[in-house]
Amino acid sequence: MLQASDLRGIVPPATTPLTESDAIDREAISRLMDWYIDAGATAIFALGSSSEGPSLTREMRFEVVDACADALGGRVPLLAGVSSPSYLESVLQAQRVAEIGADAIVATTPHYFLYGQEQLFEYFTALSEASPLPLVIYDIPSRSDNPLEPETVLQLAESERILGLKDSTGDIERGINLVNALAGNDQFVMMQGSERLLGPALLMGYEGAVMGFANACPRLCVAIHEAATAGDLERTRELQELLNDAFPYFFAAEPGTANVGSIVGAMKTAQELQGLCSRRTLFPARQITDDDVQTIKAYLEPLAEAGWLEFA
Secondary structure, eight states: OOOGGGGOEEOOBOOOOBOTTSOBOHHHHHHHHHHHHHHTOSOEEESSTTTTGGGSOHHHHHHHHHHHHHHHTTSSOEEEEOOOSOHHHHHHHHHHHHHTTOSEEEEOOOOSSOOOHHHHHHHHHHHHHHSSSOEEEEEOTTTSSOOOOHHHHHHHTTOTTEEEEEEOSOOHHHHHHHHHHTTTOTTOEEEEOOGGGHHHHHHTTOOEEOOGGGGTOHHHHHHHHHHHHTTOHHHHHHHHHHHHHHGGGGGSSSTTOOOHHHHHHHHHHHHHHTTSSOOOOOTTSOOOOHHHHHHHHHHHHHHHHTTSOOOO
16 A cells, blocks of 8 residues: 655656547657656656646546556556545546556545535545545645645544645645644655745655646756755755746746646646657647747756756
């Protein structure tokens, strides 16, 4: 059974490569899995935001997990998203991804309907117990309608079936308070989900990270983790500044927005520039144009010049 210690490090939230007919591109998935591992990834997370998980049909979701598991061959753990407003649907998906090779499930709070903290505690507890696989909580209030209170997280962290939390709140003070409150609990890992907080979070006690920037330059993310874990403040700061300078590439196609076509399209464009997969995203996301590619590339060129990535 997967342990929290297996998730310490950089866990890329893998994109979902598509063919021109919007089928799952299994060959590209295989290339991506090798690339992530070669960069030093400790695990892979499929079917999150970066994977366009909410835009995929159930059958496509299962094919993505199957393709990732097949390509990984057990080299690193595979986490699979099962987020849904329906508890029953999440359980169904948890059971299926367990059968096809996932090692843990990941779930946000159920969205659309509003729930109290007691119901959210009961939801994650029930899901972790009904799932054949352990659970990682994905705390992303900007995409789900039910924010978790820190006290609820601490209660959930006592469960042996819940391995950790991906913190995409962007609230570093809240996160550090949780890290301090969890001191001594080796069975629960705090993972940062905000790129510009990576170095600071790791220096303050987070043990891992799941962030979209690992889809553009996983080697840099791994290097920041290594520097911070070693307590090298100067190196961490230097590398974090490199990441921060390139960070606007996410929004280069549609400045001033957080549209999926811009953000996920930018990640896939970074991968296309490195010969890994097509930049195609699922309808109705706006497609990245050739002009957008050049704008995105300009933000990534300093990383290529510094040897952190290599354009095809």
